[in-house]
Amino acid sequence: MTGSRGQFTAAISDPGLLNLRDLSSGALTGVAFDSAYSGDGHRFAMYGQVVTDGSLQPAYLVWNSDAPDAPPEQFGSTPSFGIVLSPDGGLLYALTQQPSLDEYDVATGTLLRSVRVPPGIVPMPSDQSGADWYDDLGDILAISPDGGTLALGEGTDVTLFDASTLTERTRLHGLDDRVLAVAFSPDGRSVAAGGIDKTVVVWDVTSYGQTDRLTGAAGPVLALAFAPDSATLYSGGADKRTLVWDLAGSRRFISRTVPGSNLTGAGATEPAPDGRAIVYTAEPDSAGRLQFLDVTTGRMTAPVSDPNAGQLVTWLPPGDSTVISAVGPALRRWDRDDLDMVAEHWVDSSAISALAATPDGGFVLVGDRAGGLRRVDTGAWQAGPQVALGHSVVAIAPVPSTSRAVAFLDDKTYADVDLADGTVVTRNSVGFDVKAAAASPDGRRLAVGGVHGQVGLLDLGNHEWIAGPRVVPPPYLLSVAYAGDGSYFATSSVDGSVHLWDGATGDGIMAFPVADSPAVAVVDPADGKVVVATHDGAAYRVDPDFAGWVRFACSVAGRNLTTDEWQAVFGDRPYHETCPAG
Numbered sequence: 001m002t003g004s005r006g007q008f009t010a011a012i013s014d015p016g017l018l019n020l021r022d023l024s025s026g027a028l029t030g031v032a033f034d035s036a037y038s039g040d041g042h043r044f045a046m047y048g049q050v051v052t053d054g055s056l057q058p059a060y061l062v063w064n065s066d067a068p069d070a071p072p073e074q075f076g077s078t079p080s081f082g083i084v085l086s087p088d089g090g091l092l093y094a095l096t097q098q099p100s101l102d103e104y105d106v107a108t109g110t111l112l113r114s115v116r117v118p119p120g121i122v123p124m125p126s127d128q129s130g131a132d133w134y135d136d137l138g139d140i141l142a143i144s145p146d147g148g149t150l151a152l153g154e155g156t157d158v159t160l161f162d163a164s165t166l167t168e169r170t171r172l173h174g175l176d177d178r179v180l181a182v183a184f185s186p187d188g189r190s191v192a193a194g195g196i197d198k199t200v201v202v203w204d205v206t207s208y209g210q211t212d213r214l215t216g217a218a219g220p221v222l223a224l225a226f227a228p229d230s231a232t233l234y235s236g237g238a239d240k241r242t243l244v245w246d247l248a249g250s251r252r253f254i255s256r257t258v259p260g261s262n263l264t265g266a267g268a269t270e271p272a273p274d275g276r277a278i279v280y281t282a283e284p285d286s287a288g289r290l291q292f293l294d295v296t297t298g299r300m301t302a303p304v305s306d307p308n309a310g311q312l313v314t315w316l317p318p319g320d321s322t323v324i325s326a327v328g329p330a331l332r333r334w335d336r337d338d339l340d341m342v343a344e345h346w347v348d349s350s351a352i353s354a355l356a357a358t359p360d361g362g363f364v365l366v367g368d369r370a371g372g373l374r375r376v377d378t379g380a381w382q383a384g385p386q387v388a389l390g391h392s393v394v395a396i397a398p399v400p401s402t403s404r405a406v407a408f409l410d411d412k413t414y415a416d417v418d419l420a421d422g423t424v425v426t427r428n429s430v431g432f433d434v435k436a437a438a439a440s441p442d443g444r445r446l447a448v449g450g451v452h453g454q455v456g457l458l459d460l461g462n463h464e465w466i467a468g469p470r471v472v473p474p475p476y477l478l479s480v481a482y483a484g485d486g487s488y489f490a491t492s493s494v495d496g497s498v499h500l501w502d503g504a505t506g507d508g509i510m511a512f513p514v515a516d517s518p519a520v521a522v523v524d525p526a527d528g529k530v531v532v533a534t535h536d537g538a539a540y541r542v543d544p545d546f547a548g549w550v551r552f553a554c555s556v557a558g559r560n561l562t563t564d565e566w567q568a569v570f571g572d573r574p575y576h577e578t579c580p581a582g
Contacts, residue, residue: 031056036085036092039145042066043089043106047080060092062106075109078102082141084150086163093150093163095141101152101166115166121154139223142182142191149205151191153179158193158203170208174201180237181223185230190247192233194221200235202247209298213256213538214245254514258298258539268311271295271539272320273359275524275531277336278539279323281311290325292336295531295539304339306332312352316378317361324364326352331364331376345381349374354407356396365405365419367393373407375419385422389415397437397446399460406446406460408434416460428463436480438489440503447489447501449477455491455499457506467506472499478518484525488544492521498532500544510549510570514540546570554579 032048044063049056058079061072079097086093091112092104099121103113121140140153143163150161158172158179177196184191190211194200200221202212219238226233231248268281278293288309292301312326316333322342323334329349333342347366354367363375371389373396376382391409398405403420412432416425433451440446445466446458453476456469476494483489486503493499496515501508517534524531530542543549553561553569560577561569 032061034080034082034139036083037065038085038089039087039147040089043085045083045085045089045092045106047083047094050074060094060104062089062092073106073109075104076102076111082139084141084143086143087145087147091147091163093141093143095152101141101150101161103163103166113166115161117152117159118154121152139181140179142184144184144191144205145186145188149184151182151184151193153182153193153195155179156195158182158191160191160205172201172203172208174203174210174213175199181221181235183224183226183233185226185233186228187230190226190230192224192226194224194235194237196220198237200224200233200245202233204297207297207299209294209296210258211298212245212247214243216243217241254512254543255541256538257541258293258295258537268313269518269520269533269535270313270315270323271520271522271531271533272315273317273522274320274526275522275539275541277315277320278533279313279315279336280535280537281309281313281325282306288327290323290334292323292339293533293537293539300537301339304334306334306341312355314355314357314364316357316364317359324355324357326355326366328352329368331366343381345376347374347376347383349386354393354396356398356405358398359400363398363419365396365398367396367407369393371409373405373415373417373419375403375405384419387415387417387419387422387424389417389424389427395434395436397439399439399443399446400441402443404443406437406439408437408448416463426463430469432469435477438480438482440482440486440489441484442486445486445503447480447482447491447503447506449480449491451476453477453493455480455501455506457501466504467501472511479520479522481522481530483523483528483544485528487528490521490523490530490544492519492532494518496534498530498542500530507573508570509544509546509573512542512569514542546573550578 032046034047036045044065046061050059058077059074060076061074063072080094082095084093092106094102099117100114101117142151148163150163152159156175160169175195179193179195181194190202191205192202198217200214204211217237221235221237223236233245236242267283271278276295280291282289288306289303290306291303309325309327314324316322321336325332328351329347331345335342349368349372350370352366353369356365365375367373369392371391372386374386375384391411393407394410395408404418406414406416408414414430415427432454435449435451437448446460448456453471454469455472457467459466479492481490488503489501491499496517496519497513499511514532515534517536519532519534521530521532532540560579563575566575
């Protein structure tokens with residue numbers, strides 16, 4: 001590119017800076033540190049130092065890229081870290097070393113607005129002798145495609161400003177160390193940031209909720225760029241690698257939808273049946289409280305006091321707005337939207353030890369330490385007859401479309417009970433301590449998970465094992481959930497892993513680590529994907545498609561999996577080539 005009536009040219013120097021030289025003499029006329037294009041592509045700007053009166057002085061240069069031989073607009077004298085142009089190229093925004101955020105009229109060079117920003121948001125290196133120290137500062141200023149919003153990395157946060165007034169709109173949280181790169185998606189719906197903690201976080205610009213937390217870089221993230229479709233994000237950094245991220249989710253099978261933040265400890269984690277919200281109870285031996293996460297927006301509420309409550313909670317279908325908690329012999333009904341306790345209902349029983357809701361939300365099933373089991377009508381909040389089972393109830397699985405429920409007791413037995421008339425249909429030994437269970441949607445089978453990792457599938461017609469209990473590492477299972485079509489069920493464990501099982505035969509389909517925190521899983525009835533909630537406040541979505549996982553394994557490994565690799569993911573499923581020839 002040339003400028004000043006063709007009297008100088010620009011060339012990339014070895015350290016990555018842009019040198020400006022006189023075309024006639026070859027003499028250095030300036031050094032550019034940062035550059036930017038306008039959204040319409042008609043303006044190109046540089047910030048750097050140009051020779052003025054025999055010395056290098058800070059300046060902004062803006063060219064009309066349709067007429068590159070025409071002299072650039074030159075203005076400003078404040079040392080800066082970064083610049084962006086408005087979509088039409090009429091305005092230039094600069095992050096200065098004062099530090100401030102400045103807005104200039106490009107045509108006149110007039111400073112229109114300037115606002116102070118927190119000091120130290122771009123720490124200056126102690127050694128500035130090298131020519132490439134400026135590149136290590138990253139790129140922490142970005143403008144939305146419509147020109148209405150500026151994003152600025154400030155420490156570990158990203159601040160969004162109204163570009164027309166330079167007033168702060170909101171502050172986005174998510175990174176654990178200093179932000180080094182910020183970028184808007186071309187459709188303007190997302191903003192991404194990366195930094196020293198080797199992580200990239202993506203937020204929704206409208207709701208301000210986090211939509212992705214991307215880990216995998218081996219060093220600080222220094223640069224970000226979206227593809228034109230806004231569904232693909234590229235990151236580059238100190239590890240000298242470019243990583244490609246699928247934001248739409250169509251090309252990946254485990255997506256982290258909520259990063260895990262603002263959670264004040266968790267004793268129990270319970271996702272709603274549709275996976276769109278999660279409730280957390282307090283840690284054991286701490287004051288009772290509830291905390292709610294909206295998975296769609298990523299917003300976590302402040303803790304709500306639930307005095308003397310323990311770890312027992314269940315969602316009341318349909319929807320994801322009502323939660324039931326248990327306190328001694330009482331049920332408390334909570335509204336998630338208002339963060340209020342709606343009512344407290346006393347149940348004529350000893351201390352409640354197990355809790356479940358029927359799929360239609362018509363009843364809450366209550367088991368107690370004395371062995372009592374009953375259902376409570378959620379319309380009138382009237383308790384039905386109690387069935388005395390003689391041993392403490394540790395888990396309850398309602399049978400869909402019936403008045404039956406299966407209660408598991410602390411003597412390693414279970415009882416199939418008709419709660420409409422209070423009769424015990426059958427009682428049998430299960431042979432291990434049960435943690436959780438779930439009935440198939442047709443009510444014919446029961447998936448059972450044990451405290452020590454046992455998983456089995458029981459026929460509720462003849463009460464025989466379809467697939468006998470087998471122990472799946474690790475030795476502590478947390479949840480069991482059936483898919484809405486009954487094709488599979490999912491189990492999750494304390495180590496954050498998830499196993500998928502054939503819903504008709506109980507055969508293992510595949511297993512995979514999802515997180516490094518204890519996990520509880522449900523299956524989204526809308527799309528059949530597994531929603532995983534973890535004790536650290538994160539949420540994930542897992543695609544259960546076996547054929548898709550096989551293709552994915554091939555694309556990641558670039559070869560056939562070994563038998564050991566196959567077994568680690570797909571368990572006992574018969575081995576076959578993941579990358580078949582042709």
